[in-house]
Amino acid sequence: MSNKILELAEKLKSKIYFDYNIGKHTWFRTGGNAKIFALIENNSELEIILNEIKNENFYVLGSGSNLLIRDKGYDGTVIKLGKSFSAIKITEDSLEVGASALDVNLSNFAYKNKIKDFEFFSGIPGSIGGAIKMNAGCFGGETKDNIRSIEIYNSHYEKKTILKKDIEFSYRSSNIKQNEIISKAIFNYNYGDTDLIKQKIKNIKNKRLSTQPIQKRTSGSTFKNPPNLFAAKLIEESGCKGLTYGNAYVSDKHANFLMNNGKANANDIENLGKIIIDKVYGKFNIKLEWEIKIIGE
Numbered sequence: 001m002s003n004k005i006l007e008l009a010e011k012l013k014s015k016i017y018f019d020y021n022i023g024k025h026t027w028f029r030t031g032g033n034a035k036i037f038a039l040i041e042n043n044s045e046l047e048i049i050l051n052e053i054k055n056e057n058f059y060v061l062g063s064g065s066n067l068l069i070r071d072k073g074y075d076g077t078v079i080k081l082g083k084s085f086s087a088i089k090i091t092e093d094s095l096e097v098g099a100s101a102l103d104v105n106l107s108n109f110a111y112k113n114k115i116k117d118f119e120f121f122s123g124i125p126g127s128i129g130g131a132i133k134m135n136a137g138c139f140g141g142e143t144k145d146n147i148r149s150i151e152i153y154n155s156h157y158e159k160k161t162i163l164k165k166d167i168e169f170s171y172r173s174s175n176i177k178q179n180e181i182i183s184k185a186i187f188n189y190n191y192g193d194t195d196l197i198k199q200k201i202k203n204i205k206n207k208r209l210s211t212q213p214i215q216k217r218t219s220g221s222t223f224k225n226p227p228n229l230f231a232a233k234l235i236e237e238s239g240c241k242g243l244t245y246g247n248a249y250v251s252d253k254h255a256n257f258l259m260n261n262g263k264a265n266a267n268d269i270e271n272l273g274k275i276i277i278d279k280v281y282g283k284f285n286i287k288l289e290w291e292i293k294i295i296g297e
């Protein structure tokens with residue numbers, strides 16, 4: 001570890017921690033320590049820190065709702081954008097949203113300002129940075145739909161604006177690279193009927209409550225839906241509903257949700273996932289693809 005990082009930890013407003021338990025920042029609540037964890041205060045400190053760690057591994061963490069960190073931890077720096085990256089601003093023709101703003105806050109903001117088509121964000125428990133990277137979506141909406149442009153720190157750690165036409169979005173994925181940090185998103189918007197917006201949000205909430213084990217230690221859908229198929233259905237029909245490995249289990253409410261019963265480690269969750277992949281392949285000759293991101297040793 002460079003002495004410079006130790007010096008920076010003293011000098012900067014950003015919080016820098018060493019040998020830090022990063023798992024507590026994920027929804028699974030599993031996984032080992034990160035060599036360095038940096039909670040970034042503002043753009044200029046982000047630049048300073050990126051310059052310092054540029055030849056080392058780093059990983060950007062959003063809300064950790066789609067992330068499994070392996071038990072031996074992450075041998076590099078985990079970067080999380082702090083509160084000053086969470087502002088949501090409305091201009092005459094756009095919504096400017098900081099990457100650490102929560103999706104649900106954007107949905108509420110849009111509702112309060114009579115803006116439609118952001119209702120689906122109320123169903124996704126992540127941050128806007130994570131939503132863009134994953135092209136998160138549900139109930140007919142996807143993050144890409146209203147994006148106009150994003151602001152990123154690219155692989156040379158320069159701040160750039162990228163227009164939507166230059167980003168490749170696909171199902172639960174984008175071509176934003178692992179060493180690119182999204183700091184802000186600009187969305188187009190349209191006004192709608194407040195009652196309809198409110199009703200849509202209510203429907204999403206009810207649907208989720210009845211079909212998903214939310215507010216639990218899970219990362220939501222573990223595997224991507226194969227084209228024209230539902231991963232949950234394939235998993236269920238392969239006899240995996242209720243399956244366990246160590247202290248991880250398959251939700252009996254939604255078979256694509258892997259759960260930590262409170263004592264699971266990352267190995268339990270990953271191995272349970274691998275068993276499911278094998279079973280589904282054995283039954284349907286279809287190889288499920290992980291939707292969640294898995295990092296570390």
Ligand SMILES: Cc1cc2nc3c(=O)[nH]c(=O)nc-3n(C[C@H](O)[C@H](O)[C@H](O)COP(=O)(O)OP(=O)(O)OC[C@H]3O[C@@H](n4cnc5c(N)ncnc54)[C@H](O)[C@@H]3O)c2cc1C
Pocket residue numbers: 027059060061062063064065066067081099100123124125126127128129130131132133134135136137138172176180181182183212213214215218219220221293
């Ligand atoms: C109960 C539950 C329900 C869910 N339901 C849905 C659903 O309906 N639809 C859906 O699409 N997803 C769903 N998810 C998954 C998850 O919420 C989304 O993928 C979400 O967009 C992840 O955002 P995050 O901020 O938590 O990202 P993280 O999990 O922290 O990270 C995910 C990826 O995004 C990258 N990333 C995060 N922030 C940035 C940034 N600022 N710059 C660059 N890269 C970044 C990370 O490096 C990582 O590769 C669900 C999860 C849970 C726990």
